[in-house]
Amino acid sequence: MTKRIVIAGSGFAGLWASLSASRAIALANRQDDVEVMVVSPTPALVIRPRLYEAALDGVNPSVSKLLAVIGVRHLPGVVETIDDAKRTITVVTSNGGFQKIAYERFVCATGSQLYRPAIPGLSDYAFDTDQLESAAALEVHLRSLASRTSSAARNTVVIAGGGSTGLETATEMPIRLRAILGRDAAFRVVLIDTAERPGGSLGNELTPYFAEALAFAGVEVRNGLRVDTIAEHAVTLSSGERIETDTLIWAGGMRANPLAAQIPGEHDELGRVIGDAYLRAPSANGIFVTGDTVRAATDDLGNVAAMSCQHALSLGRVAGHNAAAEIVGLPLHPYSQKKYVTCIDLGEWGALYTEGWDRQVRLTRDEAKALKRDINRVWIYPPEADHDTAISIANPDYIIVP
Ligand SMILES: Cc1cc2nc3c(=O)[nH]c(=O)nc-3n(C[C@H](O)[C@H](O)[C@H](O)COP(=O)(O)OP(=O)(O)OC[C@H]3O[C@@H](n4cnc5c(N)ncnc54)[C@H](O)[C@@H]3O)c2cc1C
Numbered sequence: 387m388t389k390r391i392v393i394a395g396s397g398f399a400g401l402w403a404s405l406s407a408s409r410a411i412a413l414a415n416r417q418d419d420v421e422v423m424v425v426s427p428t429p430a431l432v433i434r435p436r437l438y439e440a441a442l443d444g445v446n447p448s449v450s451k452l453l454a455v456i457g458v459r460h461l462p463g464v465v466e467t468i469d470d471a472k473r474t475i476t477v478v479t480s481n482g483g484f485q486k487i488a489y490e491r492f493v494c495a496t497g498s499q500l501y502r503p504a505i506p507g508l509s510d511y512a513f514d515t516d517q518l519e520s521a522a523a524l525e526v527h528l529r530s531l532a533s534r535t536s537s538a539a540r541n542t543v544v545i546a547g548g549g550s551t552g553l554e555t556a557t558e559m560p561i562r563l564r565a566i567l568g569r570d571a572a573f574r575v576v577l578i579d580t581a582e583r584p585g586g587s588l589g590n591e592l593t594p595y596f597a598e599a600l601a602f603a604g605v606e607v608r609n610g611l612r613v614d615t616i617a618e619h620a621v622t623l624s625s626g627e628r629i630e631t632d633t634l635i636w637a638g639g640m641r642a643n644p645l646a647a648q649i650p651g652e653h654d655e656l657g658r659v660i661g662d663a664y665l666r667a668p669s670a671n672g673i674f675v676t677g678d679t680v681r682a683a684t685d686d687l688g689n690v691a692a693m694s695c696q697h698a699l700s701l702g703r704v705a706g707h708n709a710a711a712e713i714v715g716l717p718l719h720p721y722s723q724k725k726y727v728t729c730i731d732l733g734e735w736g737a738l739y740t741e742g743w744d745r746q747v748r749l750t751r752d753e754a755k756a757l758k759r760d761i762n763r764v765w766i767y768p769p770e771a772d773h774d775t776a777i778s779i780a781n782p783d784y785i786i787v788p
Contacts, residue, residue, distance in 0.1 A: 400426065402698075406702070407710040424461070426462070434517075463479035470650060493675075496679055499643055508616055515555055515637070541572060541574060545637055555637060584596040651668055660681045701721060707719050730758075737758040
């Protein structure tokens with residue numbers, strides 16, 4: 387009887403899990419009795435690191451042909467429940483149907499979602515750049531500002547959250563607003579952050595660079611403050627300050643996709659399952675966790691994978707390989723990823739590229755910007771729909787970072 391590996395998600399981790407699982411099955415010559423199925427809403431990989439940009443064309447490349455050439459079946463839909471005792475999942479299919487599917491191994495690669503605390507007005511009035519649909523809704527809204535009467539609220543964009551997503555969105559915003567409202571339009575972009583210095587959550591050594599880039603972009607910064615309430619045309623801060631705005635963009639961090647909560651075992655404060663060295667969910671039956679749904683040690687120095695595509699790509703390869711290896715009898719591959727880099731886009735100022743967990747600055751401004759462009763537009767994209775090329779870089783120890 388055919389044994390099935392089901393992978394939920396076709397993002398960075400899910401796609402690479404499917405490629406590495408196929409590779410392991412082919413290595414063991416078991417294509418006849420082991421199959422791989424990917425379940426996700428559409429056979430596409432959303433390049434979430436580009437969602438702060440205005441131009442969203444090309445950020446959702448199809449992986450349909452790629453999955454077909456490596457023999458992976460795609461089922462359009464979402465996994466709704468996991469029954470690890472019975473090794474079954476239920477799927478609500480994209481055409482409104484319902485399926486119960488048995489698995490030998492299940493790989494949870496459903497990613498993460500924006501953290502939305504209970505701030506009054508957040509769910510009604512805030513925009514975000516977390517998923518393709520919400521980023522597209524923000525762009526439609528920004529374009530609609532051009533046809534509104536000029537006012538303090540129309541001309542002010544507030545970004546709440548000074549992590550990397552908030553910084554990228556804030557420093558890009560003047561470029562987007564000039565394109566929409568005109569080169570000489572008067573507008574304000576305000577960044578609110580709970581940290582004492584801009585981008586402080588990314589390490590104090592980097593804050594002078596962020597401050598310079600924000601000043602270069604003309605972004606006003608309010609540090610050490612929270613957004614308390616959000617209304618249609620204004621926000622209030624924990625200092626009591628009220629800012630009139632039609633556009634509040636929430637960038638308050640990410641949490642693991644809620645499906646991870648159904649997986650038995652310990653979870654961290656971000657909702658990620660605490661995985662073992664092989665990315666198994668240790669208390670569950672035949673379940674692997676990967677990408678933004680797993681907390682995994684990257685080395686033996688105490689570092690842990692970030693919610694990042696840099697980690698998701700490798701975590702995906704390892705989880706997919708191990709899920710297949712357990713079935714076909716190949717050696718399992720422990721996850722480790724010693725190199726860590728960050729590359730943050732900072733608008734017209736350029737970008738900032740660091741290496742190491744202590745974030746040593748290696749490139750700034752135009753040089754870092756060129757690297758960021760390559761990362762965001764080439765390196766993290768799916769490979770060509772060519773069987774041999776895809777499989778040749780799907781080994782669990784393949785590393786993509788510079
Ligand atoms: C604006 C923004 C900027 C970012 N910038 C960077 C950056 O510069 N560098 C970096 O490394 N990271 C960055 N990230 C983070 C990075 O995008 C994520 O860490 C990465 O996408 C995680 O990959 P993943 O495969 O785990 O999840 P995702 O890419 O989120 O993919 C999840 C997949 O699961 C599917 N799915 C969800 N629920 C279900 C379900 N119930 N059933 C089936 N399928 C489901 C989704 O449709 C999707 O296919 C950024 C994120 C954002 C939002």
